Structures are given as structure tokens and as C-alpha cells.
Amino acid sequence: MLFLKQFWGDLDFHIQVLLTAYTAASKSEIFSYTACRQLSQMILAVSFFHISEYILAILFHGHSNVTPRSLLISKYYLLAMFFSFLEYFVEIVLLPGLKEYWWISNVGLVMVIVGEIIRKMAVITAGKSFTHLIKIYHEEQHKLITHGVYRFVRHPGYSGFLIWAVGTQIMLCNPVSTVGFAVVVWHFFYKRIPYEEYFLRQFFGSQYEEYAQRIPSGVPFVK
Numbered sequence: 001m002l003f004l005k006q007f008w009g010d011l012d013f014h015i016q017v018l019l020t021a022y023t024a025a026s027k028s029e030i031f032s033y034t035a036c037r038q039l040s041q042m043i044l045a046v047s048f049f050h051i052s053e054y055i056l057a058i059l060f061h062g063h064s065n066v067t068p069r070s071l072l073i074s075k076y077y078l079l080a081m082f083f084s085f086l087e088y089f090v091e092i093v094l095l096p097g098l099k100e101y102w103w104i105s106n107v108g109l110v111m112v113i114v115g116e117i118i119r120k121m122a123v124i125t126a127g128k129s130f131t132h133l134i135k136i137y138h139e140e141q142h143k144l145i146t147h148g149v150y151r152f153v154r155h156p157g158y159s160g161f162l163i164w165a166v167g168t169q170i171m172l173c174n175p176v177s178t179v180g181f182a183v184v185v186w187h188f189f190y191k192r193i194p195y196e197e198y199f200l201r202q203f204f205g206s207q208y209e210e211y212a213q214r215i216p217s218g219v220p221f222v223k
């Protein structure tokens with residue numbers, strides 16, 4: 001009983017400290033300008049990314065062939081985004097100075113824009129060959145793409161997404177989520193690329209083999 005009383009007392013004290021810090025921060029210029037700008041950039045970046053992926057999927061594959069999965073929002077993705085916002089709010093309340101490194105935040109913003117451009121160039125260049133789900137059977141309209149951005153890297157869509165995702169966290173000056181997003185997204189592509197290329201080799205044989213020999217994957221440390 002005594003233990004419970006002390007526990008609630010401690011919890012109450014910590015909530016009071018957080019609320020006081022939050023109230024102080026929200027009254028200050030830092031919270032109103034910094035948080036408004038960084039969070040609006042984040043919400044804009046995320047909305048633009050998902051809506052444009054969905055619209056391009058409809059344009060290339062037709063309305064009837066596109067499901068909400070083309071919005072590319074999974075439960076793991078939502079969890080990662082939830083953690084990223086949680087980190088942002090905790091840090092802006094407890095360590096507001098961390099969010100004031102504008103040059104870091106602006107580097108993140110540039111990464112978001114560059115990553116988005118590379119990703120969309122890949123989607124538009126590959127057209128019908130770019131499907132959100134990896135094809136395991138060869139279809140008539142699936143042609144090997146080696147021109148445009150695919151001349152420089154084999155997986156520009158993944159390079160673009162990696163730059164975009166890590167960029168969103170640098171833009172928010174979120175140190176933990178920057179490392180977390182980099183590791184998780186990199187690991188996802190590290191596993192996905194060999195699987196995707198297994199089928200591409202089956203579909204296009206020596207043509208793909210020769211292409212893969214010449215052109216890097218575009219994802220660091222993935223051959």
C-alpha cells in the first residue's frame with residue numbers, strides 16, 4: 001500500500017515536471033516557431049510522399065489494379081512514425097536546444113527533397129515495370145529497365161526512399177530515430193534486394209546478369 005502511494009506520488013511529480021516544461025516551452029518562441037516549422041515540413045513531406053505514390057500507381061497500373069497497399073503504410077511504418085513523433089515531443093520539451101540546429105534540420109530537408117525526386121524519377125522511368133509488390137511471375141508488360149536513373153544504380157527507388165526516410169529524422173533533429181530509421185530501412189532493403197533480383201534473373205537471364213555486373217545497387221553495402 002505504502003509502495004503504491006509512493007509510486008503514484010512519484011508519477012504525479014514527474015507528470016507535473018513535464019507539464020511545467022511543456023507549458024514553458026509552448027509559451028516560448030522556440031516551441032511556437034521551431035516546432036511549427038519542423039512539424040509542418042514533416043507532415044507535408046509524409047503526405048506528399050504517400051499521396052504521390054498512390055496517384056502514380058493509379059496512373060501506371062489503372063484504378064482497378066491498385067489497392068490501399070500502394071499507400072505504402074504498414075503497421076511497422078506507423079509504429080516507426082509514432083516513435084519518431086514521440087521522440088520529437090519529448091526532446092522539444094526536455095531538450096529544446098537540440099531542435100535549434102537549423103543547419104542540421106536543413107540538411108535533412110534537402111535529403112527529403114532529393115530522396116523524393118530520386119524515388120519519383122525511378123517510379124516514372126520504370127512505369128509499368130515498377131510495382132509495389134515484387135513480381136514473382138513474369139508478365140508481358142514487365143520490361144527490363146536500364147535507362148534513365150537506372151543507368152546509375154539498379155535500385156533508385158530504394159536509394160531514394162532510404163535518403164528520404166533518414167532525411168525526415170535529420171530534419172526533425174531526432175538523433176535516436178535517425179539511427180533507428182537508417183538501420184531498419186537499410187536492413188529491409190538488404191533482405192529485399194537479393195529476393196527481388198532472384199526473380200529478375202529468372203525473367204531476364206543474362207541480360208540482368210550483365211546489368212548487375214556493371215551497375216551498383218544504390219544501397220550502401222549491398223552488392
Ligand SMILES: C[S@@+](CC[C@H](N)C(=O)[O-])C[C@H]1O[C@@H](n2cnc3c(N)ncnc32)[C@H](O)[C@@H]1O
Binds near residue numbers: 126129144156159196
Ligand atoms: C518496388 S519496385 C522497385 C524497383 C527497383 N528495385 C527500384 O528500387 O527502383 C519492385 C518491382 O520492380 C521490378 N524491378 C526492379 N528493378 C527492375 C528493372 N531494372 N527493370 C524492370 N523491373 C524492375 C521488380 O521485379 C519488382 O517487381
